[in-house]
Amino acid sequence: MARIDHQDIAKPSFTIGIVAGEESGDILGSGLMNALARRAPNLRFIGVGGDQMIDQGLESLAAIEELSVNGFIEPLKRLPSLVRIISRLFRCFRKVDVVVGIDFNVFNLLLERLLKRKGVPTAHYVSPAVYAWRKGRIRKIGRSTDLVMALFPFEPPLYSDSGVRAEFVGHPLADDIDPSEEAGERSMRARADLGIPADALVVGLLPGSRLSEVRLLGDLFIQAAEQAVARVNVGGQLYRSAVLVIPCVNEKIRSLLTEIVAKRNLTEVRLINGNSKHTIAASDVVLTKAGTSTLEALLLGRPMVVSYRLGGLSYWIAKRLIQSEFVALPNILAGYKIVPEILQNDATPDRLANALIEEMKRFEKDEGPEGAFREIHEKLRCGASERAAEAVMSLVSD
Known part of the structure; x- marks a missing residue:
């Protein structure tokens, strides 16, 4: 991956600084960059993003993996590295036309605040979860950014x-x-694309895009799925085969999951290169961490069980700060529980396996939340990248 130094940046007709710190932000960022480029063909993008943003022309100032941290404790351990990156970005962004921080709230809002003080227009793509955390954060957000794109x-x-x-x-x-x-x-x-038999029992597993998440959830999810398969398909009576499918966003995640899978040999496990959409679409049921993948499962109309684990201290802190009744986006968007959430110490292989089986049965009986899924889908389908691009351009024209 090519990097550029802040001293090498010569401002063209229009330059946008943009930062994504994880895979979901990379997806949002690539769509936004594409929409912006259609409005101003001479745009230059500099910042941090993944492969999709780089494919759209991003000049990378740091690898996205350098920003991938989780919970409350891991960022403290990585603080010196994160401070160096934010200092580099601040120097590089001081003369750009506008800066867009994509999610990754603590890091991006701090960077945006530093730049806003210097008169650089700033936008934050993805509202921080002010509905779940302290409502007092809203005014702090306003001190950091000129625009929140929700x-x-x-x-x-x-x-x-x-x-x-x-x-x-x-x-x-x-x-x-x-x-x-x-x-x-x-x-x-999706099964045809992945080479999976049409009559197989397929369980999609999405333990996360960060190494820390996969360490906490990878083996747990595989154990739960194996138990569910064993109970549903006793002696192979209902399905000719069973497959667990796990998308890997990068080689480090694949390597870690390969180690985890090697310790188990009950069910076929396929690790595929970073295509969560295909994984979910191909699945009879999905076990996913809380996050964007829960929304993707909703949009694809698949049964899901949502789970999450944090390290002990991070969980203790989060439990005292989070005010939302739910952590899964489908439940938050519906305003009531439409998919099961099994979190932290409750997330055992046995409980997760039981929940997977129950969700499969609900959908088979047409008792699942498909109607609520469709209603939410229609509300969210309104040309997001185009609307976000218009909002960003308004900061420049202002």
Whole structure:
């Protein structure tokens, strides 16, 4: 990956600084960059992103893996490295036309705040979860950014009394997935692409895109899926074969999962290169960490069980700060529980396996939340990347 030094940056007609710290941000960033480039062909993008943003022309100032931290404790351990990166970005971004921080809130909001003080227009793509955390964060967000681009319709009203400009733009995933397509047809096509038999029992596992998440959830998810398969398909009576499918966002994740899988030999496990959409679409049921993958499973209409674990101290801190009743996006968006959440110490292989089986049965009996899934999908499907690009360009014209 090529890097550039801040001294080498010569400002062209229009330059945007942009930072994503994880895979989901890379996806959002690539769509936004594409939409911006259509409006101003001479745009230059510098910052941090993954492969998809680099494919859109991003000049990388740091590898996205350098920012991938999780919980409350890991960022403290990596603090010297993170400080060096934020200092580098601050120097490089001081003369750009606008800066967009994509999610990755603590890091990006600090960077945006430093730059806003210097008069650089700033936008934050993906509203921080102010509905779940301290409401007092809203004014702090306003000190960091000129614009919040929210993915969900319930978020802008939370900012209404704070003076912070917040706009609902929709969610790009909802734009990318056709709600009129039958889930069964989509599943068959995904299985064909992955080389999975049409009559196999497929369990999709999404333990995360960070090494720390996979260390905590990888083996747990595999154990739970193996137990579910063993109970559902006793002696191979219902399905001719069973496959566990896990997407890997990079080689480090693949290597770690390969080590975990090697310790188990009950069910076939396929590690595929970073295609969570294909994994979910091909699956009869999905076991996923809390996060964007839960929304993707909703949009693809698949049964899911949502789980998460943090390190002990991080969980202790989070439990005292989080005010939301739910952690899974489908439940937050619906306003009530439509998918099961099994978290922290409750997340045992046995409980997760039971939940996977129950969700499969619910959907087979047409007792699942498909109607709620479709309603949420339609609300979020409104040309997110285009709307976000218009909002970013408004900061320059202002």
